[in-house]
Amino acid sequence: MSTTTHKQSHHHGNLREVLVEAGIALLESGDAFSLRAVARQVGVSQTAPYRHFPDRSHLEAAMATTGFVRLRRRLEDVLAHPEPAASVLTGLAVATVRFAAENPALYTLMFSRCCGADDARLPASAEVFNLLQRAAAQHFPGVDAHHLATAGWTMTHGLASLHLSGQLRAATPSELDERVAGAFSAVLAAHP
Known part of the structure; x- marks a missing residue:
């Protein structure tokens, strides 16, 4: 700008x-x-x-909060399209890793700073997790939604972090999407 x-x-x-x-x-x-x-x-x-910001850390918290809001909106877009349960979780993972790939410094900031109890990024992060938990409850009834959301969030963050550190290489965004989808499909296929 x-x-x-x-x-x-x-x-x-x-x-x-x-x-x-x-x-x-x-x-x-x-x-x-x-x-x-x-x-x-x-x-x-x-x-x-x-x-507006007493110091750099407060500006960074506001930036990270904006990142979580943007990520939540992207995930809401995935949920707006009815899909089978496994496709929904895979779609959420792909959207998250794609967000990280498109916004590497912001994504790293969102997850790399320790924050106090009054940090604005905590409720923004919780909104993303709650969205994942609601999706898990809706698409996988009978499974503990909190545990499934935690597992999905953890695996997705791991894949995003591996990609950002160069350990999950993909030549194109489509190849990255396929690798993330493949990882989630493998885990979901192992579920009886």
Whole structure:
């Protein structure tokens, strides 16, 4: 986003959101990330971000929260299309790993920082997990939905982390989708 766009946007009272979006863009670009760098990106004074975020960790928490909201929306899109149970869980996994592949720095931030009890990313993360738990309960009645959601979340995060670290290589997004779907299909096929 251009500096002009950021300046125009912040005059309408949404500087906090503009800072979060600029922070995500800066993080994903690989450039040095700091509150000052985000302020420069947005075209505001170096002190302006401190009116919304006391320090870098609070901005990072807001960025991670935005990441969880985006991930939840992507998963809701998967659930909007009726599919057989195994296809739903596989689709959720594929969507999550694809999200990680498309937003590697943001995904890493979402899961790599220790956070306190008042961290905004905790309820946002819980919303994603609750969505998974509801999907498990709906599509796999008779199975403990919490345990199934935990297993699915764990396996999906593992696959995403392996991909981001270069250990689950895929030449194309489609190949990555196939590898994730294959892993989930193998586990689900083992279920009697």
